[in-house]
Amino acid sequence: MEKLIGRKTEITILKEALASSQAELIAVYGRRRVGKTYLIRTVYESQLLIELTGLNGISTNAQLENFSLTVARTFDLPLLTPKNWLQAFHVLIQVLEKRLASEPTAKKVIFLDELPWFDSHKSGFLPAFDHFWNTWASKKDNLVVVICGSAASWMIQNIVRNKGGLHNRITRRIRLLPFNLQETELFLQSKYIRLDRYQLLQLYMVLGGIPHYLKEMKTGESVIQTIDRLCFTKDGLLSTEFKDLYTALFGNSEKHSLIVKTLANKPEGMSRNQIIATCGLSSGSGLTKIIDDLAESGFVTEYIPFGKTVKDSIFKLTDEYSLFYLKFMENNKAFGEGTWQKRSQSSSWKGWSGLAFETICLKHTAQLKKALGIAGVYTESSVWRLVGKNDTEGTQIDLLLDRQDNCINLCEIKFSLTEFTIDKAYAEILNKKRRIFIEKTGTKKAVFITMISTFGIKVNEHFLGTAQNQLTMDVLFE
Structure with missing residues (x-):
């Protein structure tokens, strides 16, 4: 097996399916370009035994023809194009019966990739697949069927939460997420690309942990050169990716894109009602589905504020590429070599980097907990914001770790080019945040201020008198 970077949990799940004594139906889903197909292959x-892949935007007849061509080519059989999906799966069963019978003790795998694309309008694909699994495949103890799709919401609604013949039929499921920072570092090192961690952080702010994007980096190329080439040249991989990405995942993606663009302008996040009001949408299941689409695909993250319930959730756009595109690429008039070399020195980039670093830290709370020595302590991660009204002071906590050991870490996140210095004025701001939080929440827990920064905090009297912990960007890579 070719070396895989990360994916330890997912590999274990897939291997356990091979070792089980029953037929397995595994659902794999995750956003486009995240490496689902590569993992399974x-x-x-x-x-x-066979890999069958749906094609985007073609007719049912064309899907059936592609299905038949793949079966004929894989098993060296004459081409017979069925009239419908029931016939197509019947042909597949006839072929597979012989193959499975020849090696009854060796488990074999059928891989249906981009399953949502098979299920075109009125195609009858899903009932036919349901029939295929329930009447034949589920009875084959030496068979694993893997179904995969980038349209995560479709996979959840139509497969995982299916109310018909596939209800509770999934034996295992994998939601494949982008690489974290450690996996990104290892992935690039496997390509003989070695960057320091500050450069890796900058790269991650733009590309996130998407393997398909990361593999485009070249040995000897700086991060600025990579971003320049991928994002600001006519044929750059990511120059048109934004539109293609959402259209491929969601089909009629206008409302998805509208919500994404709205959230991009509100880095602190928005409630459901705020999204409805700002986007001019109507409340209902349609909006719920769109938000679920974005969340399940990893573009939007839901946070429950400290002391609140799920009905008070706020939603943040947390996809790195989308955030970067909407800030620096959309409506950008300057393109061509050297564009990002100039723009990366601007004050807007430096200000935006702080928000991007905050988003990355929120995604790496497991690493932060480990660095704080509380990996084994049950902890709830949240955010907290108090809007000032009249004489009431407002404040915001970037990341809050509410621990079962009767402690709370108020995490202040700072992106800087060098060691960060807490002066007297900033120390007063931090102490005020802590005081307001304790007063307004009424917490009886010990409240610690934890500084998270790129290159650390200078140890001076203001740091010692204010913060109880400090972590650098290095812990995010552990």
Whole structure:
């Protein structure tokens, strides 16, 4: 098996399916370009009997023809194009019966990739697949069927939460997420690309942990050169990716894009009602589905504020590429070599970097907990904001770790080019945040101020008199 970076939990799940004594139906989903197909092909390289892939935006007849061509080519059979999906799966069963019978003790894998694309309007695909699994495949103890799709919401609604014949039929499921910072570092090192961690952080702010984007980096190229080439040249991979990305995932994606663009302008996040009001949308299940689409695909993250319930949730746009595109690429009139070299020195980039670093820290709370020595302590991560009214002081906590050991970490996140210095004025701001938080929440827990920064905090009297912990960007890579 080719070496995979990260994905330890996912590999374990896939191998357990091979070792089980029953038929397995595994649902794999995650956003486009995240490496789902590569994962399945690599882990199941020796067991894969056939891989069938749906095509985007074509007719049912064309899907059936593609299905039949793949079966004929894989098993060296004459081409017979069925009239419908029931016939197509019947043909597949006839072929697979012989293959499975020849090796009854060796488990084999059928891989249906981009499943949502098979299910075109009135195609009858899903009932036919339901029939295929329930009447035949589920009875084959030496068979693993893997179904995969980038349209995460479709996979959740139509497969995982299916109310019909596939209800509770999924034996295992994998939601594949982008690489974290550690995996990103290892992935690039496997390509003989070695960057210091500050450069890796800058790269992650733009590309996130998407393997398909990261593999475009070249040895000997700086991060600025990479961003220049991928984002600001006519044929750059990411120059048109934003529109293609949402259209491919969600089809009629206008409302998805509208919500994403709205959230991009509100880095502190928005409530459901605020999204409705700002976007001019109507409340209802349609909006719920759109938000679920974005959340399940990893573009938007839901946070429950400290001391609140799920009905008070706020939603933040947390996809790095989307945030970067909407800030620096959309409506950008300057393109061509050297564009990002100039713009990366601007004050807007430096200000935006702080918000991007905050988003990355929120995604790496497991690493932060480990660095604080509380990995084994049950902890709830949240944010907290108090809007000032009249004489009431407002404040905001970037990240709050509410611990079961009767402590709370108020995390202040600072992105800087060098060691950060807490002066007297800033120390007063931090102490005021802590005081307001304790007063307004009424917490009886010990409240610690924890500084998270790129290169650390200078130890002076103001730091010692204010913060109880400090973490640098290095802990995010652990």
